[in-house]
Amino acid sequence: MELYDGVPRELSALQKKRTLYQPELPPSLQGTSVRAVFGDTTTAVDMYSSSLIKEAFPLTHGQRLAHFLCEAEALPSLQLIRESSVIRVGVVFCGRQAPGGHNVIWGLHDAIRSHNPDSVLLGFVGGTEGLFAQKTIEITDKVLSAYKNQGGYDLLGRTLDQLRTTKQLMGTWATCEALKLDGLVIIGGVTSNNDAAHLAEFFSKIKCSTKVVGVPVTINGDLKNHFVETNVGFDTVCRVNSQLIGNICLDALSAEKYYYFIRLMGHKSSHIAVECALQTHPNMVFLGEEVETSRPTLQDIIIEISDGVQARAEQGKYHGVILIPEGLVESVPELNALLQEIHSLQNERVTAENISSLLSDKASTLFENLPSFIKKQFLLFPESDNAAQLSQIEMEKLLAHLVDLEMSKRMKEGTYKGKKFSGICHFFGFQTRGALPSQFDCNYAYALGHVCFYILAAGLSGYMAHITNLKNPVNKWKCGAIPITAMMTVNQEFQFPGATAVGKLALHPAKVDLKGKLYLKLKQKASGFLINDLYRNPGPIQFEGPGVDAKPYSLCEELMC
Amino acid sequence: MELYDGVPRELSALQKKRTLYQPELPPSLQGTSVRAVFGDTTTAVDMYSSSLIKEAFPLTHGQRLAHFLCEAEALPSLQLIRESSVIRVGVVFCGRQAPGGHNVIWGLHDAIRSHNPDSVLLGFVGGTEGLFAQKTIEITDKVLSAYKNQGGYDLLGRTLDQLRTTKQLMGTWATCEALKLDGLVIIGGVTSNNDAAHLAEFFSKIKCSTKVVGVPVTINGDLKNHFVETNVGFDTVCRVNSQLIGNICLDALSAEKYYYFIRLMGHKSSHIAVECALQTHPNMVFLGEEVETSRPTLQDIIIEISDGVQARAEQGKYHGVILIPEGLVESVPELNALLQEIHSLQNERVTAENISSLLSDKASTLFENLPSFIKKQFLLFPESDNAAQLSQIEMEKLLAHLVDLEMSKRMKEGTYKGKKFSGICHFFGFQTRGALPSQFDCNYAYALGHVCFYILAAGLSGYMAHITNLKNPVNKWKCGAIPITAMMTVNQEFQFPGATAVGKLALHPAKVDLKGKLYLKLKQKASGFLINDLYRNPGPIQFEGPGVDAKPYSLCEELMC
DSSP states (O other), X not given: OOOTTSOOXXXXXXXXXXXXXXXXXXGGGTSSSOEEEEEEEOOOSSHHHHHHHHHHOTTTTTOEEEEEEOTTTSXXXXXXXXXXXXXXXXXXXXXXXXXXXXXXXXXXXXXXXHHOTTXXXXXXXXXXXXXXXXXXXEOOHHHHTTTTTOOSSTTTOOOOOXXXXXXXXXXXXXXXXXXXXXXXXXXXXXXXXXXXXXXXXHHHHTTOOOEEEEEEBOXXXXXXXXXXXXXXXXXXXXXXXXXXXXXXXXXXXXXXXXEEEEEEOOSSOOHXXXXXXXXXXXXXXXXXXXXXXXXXXXXXXXXXXXHHHHHXXXXXXXXXXXXXXXXXXXXXXXXXXXXXXXXXXXXTTOOHHHHHHHSOHHHHHHHHHSOHHHHHHHTSOOOTTSOOOGGGOOHHHHXXXXXXXXXXXXXXXXXXXXXOOOEEEEEESHHXXXXXXXXHHHHHHHHHHHHHHHHHHTTOOSEEEEEEOTTSOGGGOEEEEEEGGGGOBSSSSOOOTTSOOOSOOBOOOOOOOTTSHHHHHHHHHHXXXXXXXXXXXXXXOOSSSTTTTOOOHHHHHHOOO | OOOTTSSOOOOOHHHHHHHTOOOOOXXXXXXXXXXXXXXXXXXXXXXHHHHHHHHHOTTTTTOEEEEEEOTTTSOTTSEEOOTTSOOEEEXXXXXXXXXXXXXXXXXXXXXXXXXXXXXXXXXXXXXXXXXXXXXXXXXXXXXXXXXXXXXXXXXXXXXOOOOOSHHHHHHHHHHHHHTTOSEEEEEESHHHHHHHHHHHHHHHHTTOOOEEEEEEBOTTOOOOSSXXXXXXXXXXXXXXXXXXXXXXXXXXXXXXXXXXEEEEOOSSOOHXXXXXXXXXXXXXXXXXXXXXXXXXXHHHHHHHXXXXXXXXXXXXXXXXXXXXXXXXXHHSHHHHHHHHHHHHHHHTTOOXXXXXXXXXXXXXXXXXXXXXXXXXXXXXXXXXXXXXXXXXXXXXXXXXHHHHHHHHHHHHHTSOOSOOOOEEEEEESXXXXXXXXXXXXXXXXXXXXXXXXXXXXXXOOSEEEEEEOTTSOGGGOEEEEEEGGGGOBSSSSOOOTTSOOOSOOBOOOOOOOTTSHHHHHHHHHHHHHXXXXXXXXXXXXXSSSTTTTOOOHHHHHHOOO
């Protein structure tokens, strides 16, 4: 069996060393005979969602929670998973790459093979495109050898991220039938797990026997709710970001002449920004969720930053570090309205040159006053999922540019008497996603891979692999499975019972909870960050020695249940 | 004694752990009675330089090489350094921050205090500005505690980098007299060590008894010649860069849809780009030195990249990684000519709006055809040292933009039939300079700090602290001191005897040697990089376990002597 691209990889010394690391497994996954315990039938978080879920998932709604226990933990009367049968499983990477994705496949492979060496695991090459085209490689120990505990999704690659249209569902069915798959494991984030639930319902309806399982793997960390604690990849990406932000903070403090505006990944939610801010203590951080709630104008934000710059200048400080999530541009009401207008016009096939003349008065005035670089970026076509190309919109440059104008104005008016403001901009995105996964992500992903096997072996479909108690050592982790429909809501945010529900039924990305412990901790600490330079540098991820088992703040501080 | 900014730093777990690491010392620095051995009188590398050196440094040229040996290694007849006297030493950070700078101060402090606890080490706060203003803190164990093995220059900070004009020389003299300094240690790169030599000559002339010592600390790695093997900070910065480039390579390979254009630091030389390319195996790398030699036009470079993109597309590959040094813009003849014209006009105080109308025909045509973002960046005022603001000139974006145009043109003409080209740009600079220094940089810097003490104790001035055999373990390192004038040439590049010499006498940044072993190795390997994805990810710097003592390729492969 050849490697995916047929080229022998030259692994660095550290990469090689990492391939030899054997992740820990929770006790419940170590036994030779894991048993499933079923909990209560799941219900939606509110009545309105409940009726919509029943309507959209007539066959798969309300399934029971499942827990996996080892023989020693479980009563012998519990269902013993038919784990010795030969099974055939397919696995596909959906959506953006997250460090640790390879370990899900490895864990799945080890669990499958340890129960029956004749079982088969097929990896789809090139994401959903490979799935539709039945393009597979058989996952073996040899194939895995260079990918164990490695970053990226390059073992299989990925292309388009959708598994949604009738054509796509039919294509998946055809593949599962042709390859005689007992199970299909979808590795991805919010959208992909949503797709997995719909696929399970579709398969149930057409009596396709392939069971569908989702795995929470996304750097955004937004597949989070009262069941799910965190996602594979979030820890690594936040730690690489925090390493770089920590470096930038020391750079700022050493040269004492630049303000660094750093944009982080995070479209619909600002979890990465929160985690990184708690790790590194920048002078300021703006969260999409705060801005959506307090609804400042762009100018309000500029004034806030400029006031901070001025207050620091009065202390003789001409440097600083400011974090924003890439989604901030869509959180500022006037910029979001402008983007929406542009996208509507683009949908009507209006060309870029004509768009500005067709904007509403308000949007047009705003647009004309923006610097030319950002105008061009606003006019980029939306991505496949209809979202703005946020990775290409340099909101950090817009802020730095406008703060520069504001400080120059204050200087001219004589209200600011300090040195000239000097901003430097960074976007930390692509350089973190291919990182070697942290020990936590290695262990979490590998264990989730095992859980996928037990879900399939228990004959469940439409479930997400699930591990809780993650803030504790691996030997305390609890494993199970959650029906994906049980996490669906009709709101963008996760809503507690009783909240008014509007919108589309789906698994929605979780927003940063502005009433949650983690956010309150950030706010409390952040008041000291603005003027004092309390910068902290977590340094590069370590794979040996103390600190190797570090976990995200968000996980340890915030747990909702 | 307060810390520099008076604020208690909250160190991360890893930062704290690093403060506890005790760097190794070479045997010659471990003894209680280090002896100095003097070698031959130094001569310039060529006759022309020699006469200029004698003219510029009538009092300090031609000093002898010094080696430091421990008692066991040395004959008792050798000069015993008067190491028990009380001495007063000042130390200043000059130029851009490099990881490991703090350890030079620490090593110097430990050597000074271990020989006489009454000796005093004063750190100048805020670089040369602090030096002129006599703004100091006394370096003590307590002050150092939070800065041991830490990145940045934030213990003392730095501001302007010059120590050159008569006023600056006089100011330094005044400070040295006022503070009764026996020695002044200047931590910096090429420019700062050059300044140190001139200061030593000046002090000798005016009979100021303060001895001046330089230390080779610069991330650029360009303070390199037949004496000096590498510089403090280069290893760390290359490794952080390589970590990120390695991540980007995996990202490219996972998503298979983007070309990443990555600009690295390196003004006059491309050492960082060479080291990073050897660490990560990108598809293409352009070095300033190659371009200066082969003198392609901008369009030639665009064609070369586009041909690579096209060749890869024919293999079904739509992703790639391309490295450039920030100095590349000045290496492309037509862009350099344009920048020179702009700077001349700026020196004549022509305003930005009027510059384009005053350019020569050729420069004007080029300028008008550049995209607007790069026009603005070309018009930025040069930095203090009269160099273009290369960190602000997004050459990687210019290349990506022009390759995009070229590929679109080929597509329209039907000569390219692949998918649309998609470029993403990065600049890796500021996020590496504040990094926790690698074990190598920690050890190298700490030992150099000790060497500074022995240079001063031996009564030498105008010398640079010097360690060789660095590619071997610390216990094989050889310590000594080189008269700075012995490394001066009249050429930009280091020239071997017999070469024609033109230009200004100075310590010049070393260029990448296009006939050297390291470059030839890169060229040999790089032929396979273009089409095959031989990406390699060295991963984050590790501080424990195997690999902790990794060293730059450049050091191990290239050594000139």
